[in-house]
Amino acid sequence: EDQVTQSPEALRLQEGESSSLNCSYTVSGLRGLFWYRQDPGKGPEFLFTLYSAGEEKEKERLKATLTKKESFLHITAPKPEDSATYLCAVLYYSGGGADGLTFGKGTHLIIQP
Amino acid sequence: DTGVSQNPRHKITKRGQNVTFRCDPISEHNRLYWYRQTLGQGPEFLTYFQNEAQLEKSRLLSDRFSAERPKGSFSTLEIQRTEQGDSAMYLCASSLVTSSYEQYFGPGTRLTVT
Numbered sequence: 001e002d003q004v005t006q007s008p009e010a011l012r013l014q015e016g017e018s019s020s021l022n023c024s025y026t027v028s029g030l031r032g033l034f035w036y037r038q039d040p041g042k043g044p045e046f047l048f049t050l051y052s053a054g055e056e057k058e059k060e061r062l063k064a065t066l067t068k069k070e071s072f073l074h075i076t077a078p079k080p081e082d083s084a085t086y087l088c089a090v091l092y093y094s095g096g097g098a099d100g101l102t103f104g105k106g107t108h109l110i111i112q113p
Numbered sequence: 114d115t116g117v118s119q120n121p122r123h124k125i126t127k128r129g130q131n132v133t134f135r136c137d138p139i140s141e142h143n144r145l146y147w148y149r150q151t152l153g154q155g156p157e158f159l160t161y162f163q164n165e166a167q168l169e170k171s172r173l174l175s176d177r178f179s180a181e182r183p184k185g186s187f188s189t190l191e192i193q194r195t196e197q198g199d200s201a202m203y204l205c206a207s208s209l210v211t212s213s214y215e216q217y218f219g220p221g222t223r224l225t226v227t
Contacts, residue, residue, distance in 0.1 A: 004155075032214045043117075043204050043218035044156065087155050091214050099169065100146060100158025101216060 003027050006088050006104035013111050016077050021107045023088030024070040033071050034101060035064050036087040044087055047073075078111045085109070115139070117219035119205050125225045126195055133191045134222045138207030145188050146216060147180055148204040149173065156204055156218075162188060163210065195226045 007022045025033070032051050036044035048057045050066035057064050061082065063074040073086055085108050089101040118137045126132050138145045144163050148156035159178070160170045164185040174180075177195075182188040192199055202223050206216040 034215070036218075041221075041223070043119075043206075043221045046215060046217055049213060049215055089155070099144070099161055099214070100148075100171065101156070102158070103155025105153065105155050 002104070003102050004088055004090055004104035006086075006107050008107060009105070010108040011110070013075075013078055013109070015079060015111055015113050018074070018076045018078070020075070021073040021086055021109070022070060023073070023104055025088075025090050026069075027090055027092040027102070029093030031091040031093060033066055034089045034091070035062075035071070035073055036089065038085045038087055038106070047086075075109070078109075080111045080113050083109055083111045117205055117207050117217055119203075119219040119222050121222060122220060123223045123225075125227065128195055128197060128226055130195055131191065131193045132195060132224065133189050134203055134205075134224075135187060135189050136205030136219060137187045138205070139217060142207035142209050142217075143185065144208045144210055144216075145182055146206040146208070147188070147190050148206065148218075150202040150204055150221070151200075159190075192224075195224075197226050200224055200226045 005024050032049050035047040038044045048064040053068045055066050061076050065072045085106040087106045089103040120135045146161040147159040150156040159174050160180050162182040165182050177193045180190045202221040204221045206218045208216045
């Protein structure tokens with residue numbers, strides 16, 4: 001069973017059409033939930049970290065929120081340059097004490113002019 | 114502000130050959146991570162270092178893989194006797210040991226095994 005599930009897998013929007021991406025997680029002992037943006041052929045670019053339910057963070061047209069079981073990345077009035085794959089990842093307390101992030105498969109977002 | 118750098122950016126090798134990748138983290142960061150990403154998937158954690166100590170290895174890291182960070186600065190990831198299944202993007206990330214846990218990624222090395 002996947003520990004981090006992102007939906008939808010792909011999303012096509014018109015420029016200016018707001019929407020939300022979902023990230024649900026099943027791990028316990030969450031230490032942090034992370035959002036990254038990844039352009040084709042490049043490494044992930046850090047966007048946000050959320051630590052506890054009810055927390056929200058904003059950056060330009062993006063706003064990330066967190067509940068006890070999921071996170072949303074809200075995109076307001078997107079522009080074509082917002083087109084990318086958005087990755088969600090969690091860091092949690094495990095028996096081995098690993099500090100590696102566990103990623104979802106991402107949502108491929110296309111914004112059409 | 115220089116970010117995480119990785120070399121080479123692309124590597125094509127024949128099955129059975131050994132390859133080595135290098136990662137230079139953000140200068141003040143004392144933690145360094147290696148991930149592997151295949152097409153359509155999120156990155157998968159392989160291993161990480163705090164300074165020169167390798168503290169965690171994923172079960173994905175077979176015996177053919179070895180990573181080092183000899184002076185607590187740059188790191189190398191070596192794959193011996195490459196297989197076609199090793200074809201992937203190998204990503205390096207770095208972070209500070211703080212309560213923020215934020216990891217910053219490099220551009221990756223794209224490995225193709227023919």
